[in-house]
Amino acid sequence: MIFLQINILSSLILIELVFISKAPGGTSRKPTIGKESIAASKIPLITRQHTLDQLFKACANIYSNHEEAAQRSSAEELVLATRHKNKQVYVGASANCLKRLRDEAAQVQKQKGTKNKKYGASGKR
Numbered sequence: 001m002i003f004l005q006i007n008i009l010s011s012l013i014l015i016e017l018v019f020i021s022k023a024p025g026g027t028s029r030k031p032t033i034g035k036e037s038i039a040a041s042k043i044p045l046i047t048r049q050h051t052l053d054q055l056f057k058a059c060a061n062i063y064s065n066h067e068e069a070a071q072r073s074s075a076e077e078l079v080l081a082t083r084h085k086n087k088q089v090y091v092g093a094s095a096n097c098l099k100r101l102r103d104e105a106a107q108v109q110k111q112k113g114t115k116n117k118k119y120g121a122s123g124k125r
Contacts, residue, residue, distance in 0.1 A: 030056045031070040033077070041081060043090050051094045052077045058098055061105035076101070 033048050041048075055076050059069035076097055084090040 031074050042085055043081060043087050047087060047091070048077065048081060051080065051090075054094075054098055055101065058101035058105060062101065062108050 030053055033045060033052055052073060055073035056069060059073045059076075060066065063069040063072065077094075080090060080094050080097060084093050
């Protein structure tokens with residue numbers, strides 16, 4: 001599955017291809033940043049891929065569907081890559097984004113836990 005994302009930033013067009021590879025069994029794996037990325041960035045591709053992997057893991061705890069998690073993580077990484085041109089600033093901003101996503105995942109888990117506590121462990125009244 002291929003997602004094509006286009007952003008127009010002050011007469012600069014950024015086109016990024018994000019590939020989501022499928023496992024042989026049909027289950028989706030983590031998204032990858034394609035080398036076809038047109039963005040002339042000072043951030044190394046391996047750093048961006050590592051960040052995307054971490055964001056995907058955090059998003060997988062929020063969403064039950066892997067495709068939604070892949071879309072959200074690729075969108076978050078693309079925002080980070082377009083906003084921050086320096087590697088050190090990018091890494092710091094990605095850590096803040098990762099913390100925000102983990103906090104959101106904890107809230108989702110907490111909300112799921114409170115629904116079950118109302119009726120006990122079995123879920124019956």
